[in-house]
Amino acid sequence: xxxxxxxxxxxxxxxxxxxxxxxxxxxxxxxxxxxxxxxxxxxxxxxxxxxxxxxxxxxxxxxxxxxxxxxxxxxxxxxxxxxxxxxxxxxxxxxxxxxxxxxxxxxxxxxxxxxxxxxxxxxxxxxxxxxxxxxxxxxxxxxxxxxxxxxxxxxxxxxxxxxxxxxxxxxxxxxxxxxxxxxxxxxxxxxxxxxxxxxxxxxxxxxxxxxxxxxxxxxxxxxxxxxxxxxxxxxxxxxxxxxxxxxxxxxxxxxxxxxxxxxxxxxxxxxxxxxxxxxxxxxxxxxxxxxxxxxxxxxxxxxxxxxxxxxxxxxxxxxxxxxxxxxxxxxxxxxxxxxxxxxxxxxxxxxxxxxxxxxxxxxxxxxxxxxxxx
Numbered sequence: 588x589x590x591x592x593x594x595x596x597x598x599x600x601x602x603x604x605x606x607x608x609x610x611x612x613x614x615x616x617x618x619x620x621x622x623x624x625x626x627x628x629x630x631x632x633x634x635x636x637x638x639x640x641x642x643x644x645x646x647x648x649x650x651x652x653x654x655x656x657x658x659x660x661x662x663x664x665x666x667x668x669x670x671x672x673x674x675x676x677x678x679x680x681x682x683x684x685x686x687x688x689x690x691x692x693x694x695x696x697x698x699x700x701x702x703x704x705x706x707x708x709x710x711x712x713x714x715x716x717x718x719x720x721x722x723x724x725x726x727x728x729x730x731x732x733x734x735x736x737x738x739x740x741x742x743x744x745x746x747x748x749x750x751x752x753x754x755x756x757x758x759x760x761x762x763x764x765x766x767x768x769x770x771x772x773x774x775x776x777x778x779x780x781x782x783x784x785x786x787x788x789x790x791x792x793x794x795x796x797x798x799x800x801x802x803x804x805x806x807x808x809x810x811x812x813x814x815x816x817x818x819x820x821x822x823x824x825x826x827x828x829x830x831x832x833x834x835x836x837x838x839x840x841x842x843x844x845x846x847x848x849x850x851x852x853x854x855x856x857x858x859x860x861x862x863x864x865x866x867x868x869x870x871x872x873x874x875x876x877x878x879x880x881x882x883x884x885x886x887x888x889x890x891x892x893x894x895x896x897x898x899x900x901x902x903x904x905x906x907x908x909x910x911x912x913x914x915x916x917x918x919x920x921x922x923x924x925x926x927x928x929x930x931x932x933x934x935x936x937x938x939x940x941x942x943x944x945x946x947x948x949x950x951x952x953x954x955x956x957x958x959x960x961x
Contacts, residue, residue, distance in 0.1 A: 652668060654745050679696040679697075689784070728764050729800070736755070736854065739777060740776070743773065746774070775805055783828065809828045821864035824861050828858075835850055839875070867942070869899065871895070916955060916958045939951065
């Protein structure tokens with residue numbers, strides 16, 4: 588059949604009308620969903636997901652304190668003394684994640700003279716139980732934890748003391764503080780009844796603006812001290828301290844080479860007699876944690892302060908750390924240790940296996956730092 592131009596145009600027009608009317612009907616049945624996308628922009632002065640900070644203009648250079656840490660170009664904090672990372676390129680010889688003196692590692696990340704007490708017995712906070720004087724609004728942090736019974740716990744925010752609180756007869760404490768929103772580093776330490784200070788427990792998290800952020804489960808590790816830090820092989824030393832009442836105390840040698848167990852009494856005091864005949868002639872490290880409960884109710888604290896125990900003649904531990912035998916323990920010895928890192932110890936290697944436990948690792952590094960002379 589032959590179709591003229593007019594008929595063709597008419598057919599096309601009818602098809603177009605039918606298509607449009609069908610499209611309108613279909614369009615009336617379509618529902619549109621929307622999605623909201625949050626964009627994290629480094630440099631907008633807002634701390635978004637994946638950012639630790641957002642301060643335009645700072646360059647993330649090294650800071651000598653936690654409070655002075657700077658924000659880098661990726662909105663992550665640059666290196667600083669107190670971040671728990673040893674940065675020898677910035678002349679750090681230790682970094683115990685705080686800026687506090689008298690806890691073996693000084694506030695400026697230099698090595699302090701160690702003793703058998705496990706830290707200073709000094710305070711470091713006000714005698715009140717409150718927080719900052721200035722009211723900063725409804726942004727608060729509520730803290731709950733455990734330490735030693737009837738003792739004072741000092742609370743720090745970004746390395747600065749913001750108050751103290753007393754524990755009850757079960758060693759529990761609670762503390763509320765108003766603070767600024769954003770990322771904050773909280774620290775906690777306590778002094779036992781003998782004047783020995785605990786390790787500072789640190790944690791970093793985001794404080795929610797206009798709300799109460801709960802921080803639960805803070806566990807102050809046991810204090811630890813030894814009756815004698817340098818002993819002859821086979822000599823018995825008393826290792827003691829204080830922790831939660833009626834708890835199991837685990838004392839480890841050289842980060843787990845040997846473990847000794849005892850129990851704290853109703854006041855939280857604990858002690859054990861350690862026969863050094865079971866240890867090699869070398870420098871060793873001791874640290875403790877407490878364990879309470881069992882099953883789903885079991886809780887255990889982090890390990891506390893590391894103490895040095897030298898088994899052998901006085902000075903032998905230092906000589907063992909002096910890997911190149913030049914009379915000093917410094918970066919040269921550190922370089923030798925790194926060269927042999929992770930390799931087996933024993934008679935086949937140079938004396939990088941300082942504690943002679945069969946491997947070159949963190950225990951040897953800890954001993955070398957303890958005997959650091961510079």
